Amino acid sequence: MKCNLKAMSGAREAQGRQAAAVINASPTGRSHQEIVRVLIVGAGPVGLVMAHELARYGVECRVIDKQRDRPMTSRAVAILPRTIEVFDLMRLADDFLGAGRQIHAINIFSDGERIARIGLDRLDSPYPFALALPQDETERLLEEHVVRHGVMVERNTELMALDQNDERVAARVRIDGSQMDEIRCGYLIGCDGGHSTVRRLLGMPFRGGSYK
């Protein structure tokens, strides 16, 4: 699973602009005057890792996702050694090791006969194996840790438009499919996947190809 940020848009940090008096209350229950330091768009693995690390280092953030519920489908089936090393740096490796199953070799069979064996034991890593863990479990574990750091994923909240100046980014979001609201932030981080709205709104090209 790749853990790279897809797009990042920053407006200069609005220092000291914490919540003013609560006026003009919004559907999110927050004031329109309030400027959150970082807004993360997308609560897939990349957004959750981002939220975890920001929260762990004391950076205030909010996470929104357009889906009503966390996905229940597997998608990525295994975690590779370098990702486990990153989880170790995040102090999460033990939880993942406890939840997954270690794969030390890959055997390839043809007509009932083993024709190849690829051993993983000699990989140059403290974790010389692949860890079988469905992606929905990976996301569940990450979200649990994000919540432990005091950040709730705000679901059913879709980024529709954004506007930025030197002071802040203003994100127009649609909540529960109908209510519109605005979230103001110092930085907005797009972790919204392959068909990123953030990238589209910023007019950034997608360099790369699709598997046919």
Ligand SMILES: Cc1cc2nc3c(=O)[nH]c(=O)nc-3n(C[C@H](O)[C@H](O)[C@H](O)COP(=O)(O)OP(=O)(O)OC[C@H]3O[C@@H](n4cnc5c(N)ncnc54)[C@H](O)[C@@H]3O)c2cc1C
């Ligand atoms: C069928 C399938 C099988 C796969 N198998 C593997 C595999 O074996 N190994 C592997 O490494 N990878 C696999 N992948 C790829 C892996 O799932 C992705 O690399 C991974 O999910 C990317 O994580 P992400 O956080 O960048 O994006 P995503 O997981 O796509 O998360 C993006 C999140 O952003 C939210 N979002 C999008 N737009 C908005 C918006 N406008 N407003 C608010 N929220 C928004 C979405 O709801 C979503 O929750 C597979 C993918 C699929 C579809």
